[in-house]
Amino acid sequence: MERKTVNVTIDGRSLDVEERSTILLAAREFGMHIPTLCYMDDLSPYGGCRLCIVEISNNGGKPFMDTSCTHEVREGMVIQTKSPRVIRARKMLAELLVASAPNVKMAQDIAARMGLLKVRFPMEDNRCILCGLCIRMCYEQMDGKALGFVGRGMGRKVSMPFEVRPDTCRLCRGCDYVCPGVIVPCQGITEPGELCGRCVRIDEIPTCCSMGTFGCFCEKNPL
Amino acid sequence: MDLKSVDLIVDKYQEKRTALISILHDVQDRYRYLPDEALRMVASRLHMDINQIYGVATFYKSFSLVPQGKHSITLCLGTACHVRGGPKILRELKGLLHVEPGQTTADRQFSLNVVNCLGVCAIGPVMMVDRKFYGEMNPIRARRIIEKLNGKRGGVRS
Amino acid sequence: MRKVKSVEDLEKWKKDILAKQKQHEMTVSVCGGTGCQAYECQKVKAAFQKGLTQKGLRERVTLKVTGCPGFCEKGPLVTIYPQNVFYQKVKPEDVPEIISETIQNGRKVDHLLFEDPNAHRRITSADQIPFYRSQMRLLLSRNDLIDPTHIEDYVAVGGYQSLAKALFQMKPIEIIEEIKASGLRGRGGAGYPTGKKWEDCKKESGGTKYVICNCDEGDPGAFMDRALMEGNPHSVLEGMLIGACAIGANKGFIYVRHEYPLAHKNAEIAIQQARKAGLLGENILSSGFDFDVEIAKGGGAFVCGESTALIASIEGRVGEPRSKQIRTVKQGLWGKPTNLNNVETWANVPLIIDKGSKWFSSIGTEKSKGTKIFSLVGKVKNTGLVEVPMGITLKKIIFDIGGGQQDGKRIKAVQTGGPSGGCIPASLFDLSVDFDSLSQAGSMMGSGGMIVMDEGTCMVDVAKYFVHFLQEESCGKCLPCREGLKRMGEILDRITEGKGNDEDLSLLEELAEVVADTSLCGLGKTAPNPVLSALRYFRPEFEAHVHEKRCPAGVCTPLIRYSISGTDCTGCGACAKICPTQAIKGEKKQSHLILAEICSKCGSCMDVCKANAVMVQ
Numbered sequence: 001m002e003r004k005t006v007n008v009t010i011d012g013r014s015l016d017v018e019e020r021s022t023i024l025l026a027a028r029e030f031g032m033h034i035p036t037l038c039y040m041d042d043l044s045p046y047g048g049c050r051l052c053i054v055e056i057s058n059n060g061g062k063p064f065m066d067t068s069c070t071h072e073v074r075e076g077m078v079i080q081t082k083s084p085r086v087i088r089a090r091k092m093l094a095e096l097l098v099a100s101a102p103n104v105k106m107a108q109d110i111a112a113r114m115g116l117l118k119v120r121f122p123m124e125d126n127r128c129i130l131c132g133l134c135i136r137m138c139y140e141q142m143d144g145k146a147l148g149f150v151g152r153g154m155g156r157k158v159s160m161p162f163e164v165r166p167d168t169c170r171l172c173r174g175c176d177y178v179c180p181g182v183i184v185p186c187q188g189i190t191e192p193g194e195l196c197g198r199c200v201r202i203d204e205i206p207t208c209c210s211m212g213t214f215g216c217f218c219e220k221n222p223l
Numbered sequence: 224m225d226l227k228s229v230d231l232i233v234d235k236y237q238e239k240r241t242a243l244i245s246i247l248h249d250v251q252d253r254y255r256y257l258p259d260e261a262l263r264m265v266a267s268r269l270h271m272d273i274n275q276i277y278g279v280a281t282f283y284k285s286f287s288l289v290p291q292g293k294h295s296i297t298l299c300l301g302t303a304c305h306v307r308g309g310p311k312i313l314r315e316l317k318g319l320l321h322v323e324p325g326q327t328t329a330d331r332q333f334s335l336n337v338v339n340c341l342g343v344c345a346i347g348p349v350m351m352v353d354r355k356f357y358g359e360m361n362p363i364r365a366r367r368i369i370e371k372l373n374g375k376r377g378g379v380r381s
Numbered sequence: 382m383r384k385v386k387s388v389e390d391l392e393k394w395k396k397d398i399l400a401k402q403k404q405h406e407m408t409v410s411v412c413g414g415t416g417c418q419a420y421e422c423q424k425v426k427a428a429f430q431k432g433l434t435q436k437g438l439r440e441r442v443t444l445k446v447t448g449c450p451g452f453c454e455k456g457p458l459v460t461i462y463p464q465n466v467f468y469q470k471v472k473p474e475d476v477p478e479i480i481s482e483t484i485q486n487g488r489k490v491d492h493l494l495f496e497d498p499n500a501h502r503r504i505t506s507a508d509q510i511p512f513y514r515s516q517m518r519l520l521l522s523r524n525d526l527i528d529p530t531h532i533e534d535y536v537a538v539g540g541y542q543s544l545a546k547a548l549f550q551m552k553p554i555e556i557i558e559e560i561k562a563s564g565l566r567g568r569g570g571a572g573y574p575t576g577k578k579w580e581d582c583k584k585e586s587g588g589t590k591y592v593i594c595n596c597d598e599g600d601p602g603a604f605m606d607r608a609l610m611e612g613n614p615h616s617v618l619e620g621m622l623i624g625a626c627a628i629g630a631n632k633g634f635i636y637v638r639h640e641y642p643l644a645h646k647n648a649e650i651a652i653q654q655a656r657k658a659g660l661l662g663e664n665i666l667s668s669g670f671d672f673d674v675e676i677a678k679g680g681g682a683f684v685c686g687e688s689t690a691l692i693a694s695i696e697g698r699v700g701e702p703r704s705k706q707i708r709t710v711k712q713g714l715w716g717k718p719t720n721l722n723n724v725e726t727w728a729n730v731p732l733i734i735d736k737g738s739k740w741f742s743s744i745g746t747e748k749s750k751g752t753k754i755f756s757l758v759g760k761v762k763n764t765g766l767v768e769v770p771m772g773i774t775l776k777k778i779i780f781d782i783g784g785g786q787q788d789g790k791r792i793k794a795v796q797t798g799g800p801s802g803g804c805i806p807a808s809l810f811d812l813s814v815d816f817d818s819l820s821q822a823g824s825m826m827g828s829g830g831m832i833v834m835d836e837g838t839c840m841v842d843v844a845k846y847f848v849h850f851l852q853e854e855s856c857g858k859c860l861p862c863r864e865g866l867k868r869m870g871e872i873l874d875r876i877t878e879g880k881g882n883d884e885d886l887s888l889l890e891e892l893a894e895v896v897a898d899t900s901l902c903g904l905g906k907t908a909p910n911p912v913l914s915a916l917r918y919f920r921p922e923f924e925a926h927v928h929e930k931r932c933p934a935g936v937c938t939p940l941i942r943y944s945i946s947g948t949d950c951t952g953c954g955a956c957a958k959i960c961p962t963q964a965i966k967g968e969k970k971q972s973h974l975i976l977a978e979i980c981s982k983c984g985s986c987m988d989v990c991k992a993n994a995v996m997v998q
Contacts, residue, residue: 047704048858050899065898070704085898092895096864120888121868130857148274149699149857150281152682154867156857161277162259240697241634244680248639275698282699282856283680285639301601302796302832303758305846311984318961318981339683339850340601341640343416344756344830345453345764354642356419362985363959 006075023068038131045069055080101126106180134175142174228253233268256290292327292334297351301340304347315362384659388545398537405443408462414449417456428476448524448612451766467507468493518768524612529647532654535615543731547623548668556627563738564750569723570827572816582710583628585718590630593721596637599683600799603830605754606724610644614651620727638679683854688721701856702902745771749815759833762787776810790835798827801907803914823914839936840919845873847911862905865896877937879930935997938982947972949994956986
């Protein structure tokens with residue numbers, strides 16, 4: 001079966017990539033890494049964190065920036081994933097992210113990978129980075145229809161309707177599973193030859209995270 | 224809670240999704256806020272996801288999920304009104320009513336809101352009290368209007 | 382009300398209406414726009430009704446409540462036709478005098494006429510007033526002849542004739558060519574060539590298509606669309622009908638923001654009357670063309686002025702913009718090809734079809750054709766709506782039409798383009814106003830808001846204002862807009878509190894660049910403009926705040942101090958009486974003193990002092 005391809009240039013390399021693919025997936029197919037945060041395979045792309053931003057030029061036109069997870073490839077597109085403009089943007093985005101949520105490990109990882117050491121903004125301590133993965137997981141994969149964004153701007157947050165868990169929520173814990181902020185606390189080696197296994201036995205962890213603040217490190221999950 | 228009005232409102236707009244915002248405004252006019260049960264009923268009648276309705280109710284500034292006061296004071300803080308001294312009036316109102324914008328006084332008499340441009344910029348600064356527009360405001364005039372509304376109660380309790 | 386089923390019917394209707402109007406000798410037009418409503422024009426109208434009835438003049442004199450003629454500063458506005466006498470600041474008590482003097486005896490009531498401050502003479506007709514003289518009021522001139530709730534008024538001035546022409550004398554492709562040739566560019570701010578947009582939408586394969594009118598007008602300080610929609614909604618309907626016919630759409634939506642209840646009401650009345658008249662609905666004028674319009678209401682979100690967010694709002698979703706990878710003309714409302722245009726853009730269409738693209742393109746500059754309505758507001762003498770040909774200079778608008786400074790403070794800048802635009806300093810007031818020259822100066826023409834600022838305006842405060850405005854209006858989806866604007870706001874807050882330093886200024890610029898580059902939609906992409914333009918032209922003000930902890934304009938409260946000049950104070954005590962915190966002490970007839978520790982810096986004392994003895998440092 002022939003697959004239709006288009007020719008694009010990514011970081012100077014001329015590549016034949018699948019038609020209608022996103023820049024992110026096309027790049028990954030050829031082993032090129034673009035950092036992401038709110039993207040997850042098998043969930044629809046969102047384009048909210050903007051970390052996967054790249055510089056795009058169509059037909060020699062003026063280059064513009066857009067997220068690679070949402071932007072589809074087109075014949076003749078020229079893409080830069082590591083130009084100075086892109087690196088500058090990603091570094092600042094990482095700085096903004098980690099200033100907002102310094103205790104979310106994923107945010108720290110991303111900042112570290114950018115080589116970021118100094119944060120020039122007063123730090124807060126949000127545990128939810130508003131990536132929307134939990135919502136997409138709930139709707140697209142688990143059909144729980146229990147989560148949504150409420151509010152606007154800086155007051156935006158993830159919530160269940162009227163802050164009450166609806167009947168359609170089956171406590172599947174899919175939201176916890178995809179949340180970059182939730183880390184299942186590990187107790188390491190419990191017995192010689194045995195691992196603590198909490199991450200495997202996820203149903204044993206208290207269900208507070210499905211109803212309260214997402215990604216919180218509550219007292220029931222000491223770290 | 225009597226939800227018959229909600230049914231009638233949805234009927235009036237022929238169950239159109241494009242009229243969602245109009246429906247919610249009518250519901251809010253009827254109950255002075257958007258009660259949970261009313262929102263659930265709207266979602267069910269329009270065959271829309273409850274998360275979407277709740278999201279819409281919390282996204283747009285004109286909706287309130289908590290009961291509003293008897294008098295609604297809306298101060299315009301558009302650029303023209305700002306440049307002509309809008310913030311001073313806001314400070315005066317905050318001091319007088321002891322609430323922040325978006326809140327209602329404890330005696331449920333006044334709700335203070337700010338809006339980003341009412342479109343009557345030429346006569347700014349503008350304040351809207353219960354759908355009536357007042358132009359060329361200043362802190363003194365604003366205070367007088369509130370005091371008049373408060374009548375003989377002698378001061379605003381909050 | 383009549384139902385017209387053909388072009389001949391329409392012609393006859395017009396003739397009949399004009400004949401009926403001739404029976405009345407005079408018309409009294411009272412402006413019913415929201416601005417004049419705030420000045421209680423309803424009471425003026427009621428006074429006329431009472432007075433005219435009392436004197437038995439109702440048969441001879443028509444009383445009309447019309448749309449906004451634009452000179453809101455001087456409202457309530459009353460114009461008497463055919464004498465063309467223009468009265469301003471009319472109070473209900475003045476009405477009996479107007480009736481007895483002007484209407485019954487043909488004399489003018491001098492104290493209600495506009496007084497030219499330079500020539501010290503009273504001017505009778507609006508078109509002689511400096512505010513109006515330099516304007517070219519193609520769109521707004523009909524506002525004071527038309528009662529928006531009477532479709533007959535619109536028909537009488539030639540309304541829906543352009544529609545007839547478009548339906549019967551032109552092919553859809555010819556309509557589009559005419560709009561293209563006219564050079565009309567979108568009046569909502571982006572200035573995209575309207576003809577090209579229509580053409581792109583038409584090209585999409587057949588099936589359902591939509592046309593939308595954007596009446597969200599969220600730019601603070603702008604109210605052009607309000608005046609058009611309140612005052613002449615039929616002109617917008619006619620434009621949409623013509624556009625829909627050209628593109629192949631049969632359904633349209635008018636999205637009116639929640640804060641414009643009168644515009645909503647008048648648009649609704651206009652639609653119902655147009656339907657009754659057979660100008661909306663099926664087989665319009667027996668042409669075989671069907672078209673109807675529905676009004677969708679906004680909920681209070683500036684971001685819904687952005688086309689994809691607006692469309693989401695109509696669909697019953699939150700106003701979250703989407704990437705414009707696939708343009709709305711290809712996939713818009715419910716995924717169908719959608720042509721979205723601003724109110725003013727639609728209102729220009731009937732004029733172009735009527736008078737031709739050659740006429741339209743003879744007005745304006747090479748790349749910016751036609752007229753533009755601006756809302757001239759802020760620290761300027763004559764505020765209101767100004768319609769001028771493109772290419773006019775800022776100086777002409779602000780000084781000739783606007784009358785220059787008020788309060789004796791020198792004008793130092795003008796803000797154009799709302800929160801997506803920037804400020805232009807007085808030194809550049811010779812710039813011509815069109816789509817391109819203002820962008821080069823770091824601002825943009827935008828939807829038409831023009832906010833004049835004088836020495837009493839702090840440019841750092843203005844930058845802070847816009848950032849906080851956008852913070853509140855951001856939908857919150859993407860990180861750079863949500864967090865970036867928040868951090869920019871924090872920095873500007875600290876600078877205005879005297880806690881800023883040099884690193885803050887460079888961090889501000891760095892943030893601005895990334896927010897502009899990485900934001901998802903136009904709101905975020907243009908958010909840094911006000912800050913960057915303020916830094917570009919007024920850097921010394923920023924530096925004064927940072928290095929000297931001083932606010933040169935005397936606005937930023939933590940950095941200013943109110944005091945009373947000992948030499949000027951008359952000791953009248955008015956300030957002490959009004960002071961909300963009782964911070965002013967002094968004996969009668971003796972110089973008063975403000976206690977800085979208790980002073981809340983509300984400025985009321987300055988407002989009441991007749992001796993101008995209160996100073997701000």
